[in-house]
Amino acid sequence: MKANGLEPVASSRPSVPSTEALAVRAACAASALERSIQRLLRARDQTLGQLEVQAAPDVQELLRQALQRAAQAKADATPPTCPVCGQPLSRLSCGHARSFQSRYGDITILRTRGYCKRCRQWRPPAAAALGLEESAGDSPAVQDLAALRVSKMPVEDARAVLQHLPGVELPRATLDRAAKRQGQRAQRWRAPLDRQAVRTQTQLELPLEPDQMIIQLDAWNIRARDAWGQGAAGRRRGLPPERWHWVYPGTCFRLDHRGHTNGGRPVITQRGFVLTRQGLDGWREPLHAEALRRGLGQAAGALVIADGAVWLWRRADDRWPHARQRLDFYHAGQHLAAGGRGLFGEDADQLKRWLKPLVQQLKNQSAVKGIPKLEALLAPLPEGSAATAVSREVAYLREHRERLDDRAAQRAGEPIGSGPVEATCRQAQCRFKRPGQFWSRAGDEARLGLETFWRNERWHLLFPHSSFNPARN
Numbered sequence: 001m002k003a004n005g006l007e008p009v010a011s012s013r014p015s016v017p018s019t020e021a022l023a024v025r026a027a028c029a030a031s032a033l034e035r036s037i038q039r040l041l042r043a044r045d046q047t048l049g050q051l052e053v054q055a056a057p058d059v060q061e062l063l064r065q066a067l068q069r070a071a072q073a074k075a076d077a078t079p080p081t082c083p084v085c086g087q088p089l090s091r092l093s094c095g096h097a098r099s100f101q102s103r104y105g106d107i108t109i110l111r112t113r114g115y116c117k118r119c120r121q122w123r124p125p126a127a128a129a130l131g132l133e134e135s136a137g138d139s140p141a142v143q144d145l146a147a148l149r150v151s152k153m154p155v156e157d158a159r160a161v162l163q164h165l166p167g168v169e170l171p172r173a174t175l176d177r178a179a180k181r182q183g184q185r186a187q188r189w190r191a192p193l194d195r196q197a198v199r200t201q202t203q204l205e206l207p208l209e210p211d212q213m214i215i216q217l218d219a220w221n222i223r224a225r226d227a228w229g230q231g232a233a234g235r236r237r238g239l240p241p242e243r244w245h246w247v248y249p250g251t252c253f254r255l256d257h258r259g260h261t262n263g264g265r266p267v268i269t270q271r272g273f274v275l276t277r278q279g280l281d282g283w284r285e286p287l288h289a290e291a292l293r294r295g296l297g298q299a300a301g302a303l304v305i306a307d308g309a310v311w312l313w314r315r316a317d318d319r320w321p322h323a324r325q326r327l328d329f330y331h332a333g334q335h336l337a338a339g340g341r342g343l344f345g346e347d348a349d350q351l352k353r354w355l356k357p358l359v360q361q362l363k364n365q366s367a368v369k370g371i372p373k374l375e376a377l378l379a380p381l382p383e384g385s386a387a388t389a390v391s392r393e394v395a396y397l398r399e400h401r402e403r404l405d406d407r408a409a410q411r412a413g414e415p416i417g418s419g420p421v422e423a424t425c426r427q428a429q430c431r432f433k434r435p436g437q438f439w440s441r442a443g444d445e446a447r448l449g450l451e452t453f454w455r456n457e458r459w460h461l462l463f464p465h466s467s468f469n470p471a472r473n
């Protein structure tokens with residue numbers, strides 16, 4: 001503090017390096033690199049790994065200063081107009097210091113701020129020009145890194161992994177906050193993008209192609225943080241907390257996009273995904289948009305594959321009324337096994353001997369033929385748990401008999417199981433269903449939104465600087 005009581009302004013002002021200063025810094029970095037190389041050549045105990053790690057700090061400060069210079073120059077060159085409505089800003093004042101976290105360290109620049117009469121908001125026009133408008137002080141590359149890492153792994157793991165990358169030291173709080181903000185941005189973008197896809201795809205008059213669109217549905221539970229700390233009080237009032245909530249996944253792909261790798265592993269080369277906790281309608285409409293993007297409008301037919309949950313089929317009936325339906329073969333087999341356990345109890349060998357031909361029959365012939373066999377078994381059974389178990393499974397197979405023609409499916413080269421959507425569930429569960437994890441609706445939907453953008457190859461829409469496309473890389 002100075003004697004006159006004024007804060008010293010100069011000390012808080014960022015020092016923006018000149019072109020000449022950057023050139024000097026670059027020369028210093030080059031000689032530091034050369035010294036590192038010489039050290040590597042002399043040291044018998046060093047491999048290329050030491051140089052790979054040591055070389056990063058040699059150039060990192062150069063990169064940070066170059067970014068700072070570029071950011072200040074870009075901010076200075078930004079016209080004083082509102083980035084939202086384009087109106088000229090009034091009451092301009094300059095010299096507002098703003099710090100943000102970049103990939104190579106902290107950067108501070110001075111910005112101009114002005115008032116937009118139309119939006120009735122104070123605006124710093126440089127924020128939009130620099131890609132900082134929907135961030136709490138994180139550069140676009142940091143937003144991208146945080147969003148991707150945190151959607152793939154817990155925040156603490158993401159911090160440790162990123163720290164291992166040269167020059168990226170992001171605190172846990174920064175990662176968590178940046179990922180959540182970017183996830184919320186993904187959520188806001190999702191609905192307009194889907195509406196646009198539905199509009200364009202339904203307006204296009206494309207010729208029909210003799211291909212089938214496969215749509216697979218499922219559901220799983222996520223553990224939530226509802227009524228955190230109030231569980232005991234709720235139980236006393238007779239209202240135990242509901243900690244588990246449905247996540248709805250779906251996937252869609254064209255039949256001719258299935259193939260095999262050189263090693264013979266089956267793959268689907270292009271497919272769309274939806275993962276959401278926004279309820280059944282919040283799931284069905286994005287999945288429909290995704291199916292349209294992948295060619296539902298042109299496909300000669302559509303096939304919905306799911307397990308036996310009644311509400312899944314009801315949704316499928318409403319949304320894709322002309323689609324054929326198929327019960328997942330594995331689920332049907334599980335129901336046969338449940339009937340068998342009713343007959344043979346825990347005698348595993350007997351159950352296996354009984355089950356094997358029935359499962360084969362289910363696969364090779366229409367299930368309709370298997371139902372009378374079960375009914376024949378049921379007839380002589382005395383009333384009791386075995387009869388109840390078998391009759392429950394007979395009823396189940398009867399209900400789904402139209403969805404069980406696996407023989408016809410295999411002849412047509414169509415899938416008989418919902419493996420792709422089950423795999424999607426499993427992968428998401430590895431991230432979202434770890435021991436000790438509890439989610440809030442805002443937190444998990446934001447991260448599910450990021451995962452959806454990533455899997456659907458739309459990451460570049462959120463982060464235009466990012467050229468990474470998981471489908472192409």
Ligand SMILES: [Zn+2]
Nearest residue numbers: 082085116119
């Ligand atoms: Zn405005």
